[in-house]
Amino acid sequence: MPDMSTSRPAPMRRIPFAIGAVLIGAVIGYFGLHAFGGQHASGDPACRAAVDLARKLGPLAHGEVAALTMAEAPLRLPDLTFEDADGKPKKLSDWRGRTVLVNLWATWCVPCRREMPALEDLQTKLGGKDFEVVAINIDTRDPEKPKNFLKEANLTKLDYFSDQKAKVFQDLKSVGRALGMPTSVLVDGAGCEIATIAGPAEWASDDAVKLITAAMKPATAGL
Secondary structure (H helix, E strand, C coil): CCCHHHHCHHHHHHHHHHHHHHHHHHHHHHHHHHHHHHHHCCCCHHHHHHHHHHHHHHHHCCHHHCCCEECCCCCECCCCEEEECCCCEEEHHHHCCCEEEEEEECCCCHHHHHHHHHHHHHHHHHCCCCEEEEEEECCCCCCHHHHHHHHHCCCCCCCCEECCCCHHHHHHHHCCCCCCCCEEEEECCCCEEEEEEECCCCCCCHHHHHHHHHHHCCCCCCC
């Protein structure tokens, strides 16, 4: 019969090794994550300004927009390409100099459809030379379905943009900014990320309007 007094401590000797392995894995994951982010943090001075703005806007990200993730590292978004209602090519850089809320939506996405009236109201309230909601539909089958949805819902203030290949989703996913639908990214006039949200938001709420107004005109908003 084996001596139990000498066999019992064996599991205890393995515990520190297991803990060490977990800690090492966590450290590797931490630096791996930051290294991934660093690949897209271009260090462009214009994007550092967006990070500074995001830090100042942070206290306004509450209530209906509490789920916003404010930019912590300079990130210039890919120059997303899509089409307008007439099938003409558009790029995110076409909005340089304006604050933009880029929104990806699809008719098969129930939260997206529910969010669209709020985006319409936000565009009605703030849309103009300084700001625009750029809602890009990524339905890949029937191109008339999203147009009919907007028409039936009487959503007329939003310009129609689409990407039937859903490449805009993949482009945002490649920089870690699209994990599901809907996805919205608040972008400054230099094409840099200010904040991102995964999921819907009440964009027509006072909380959202106040935050975006401050993002548009930080100097006059007391930031």
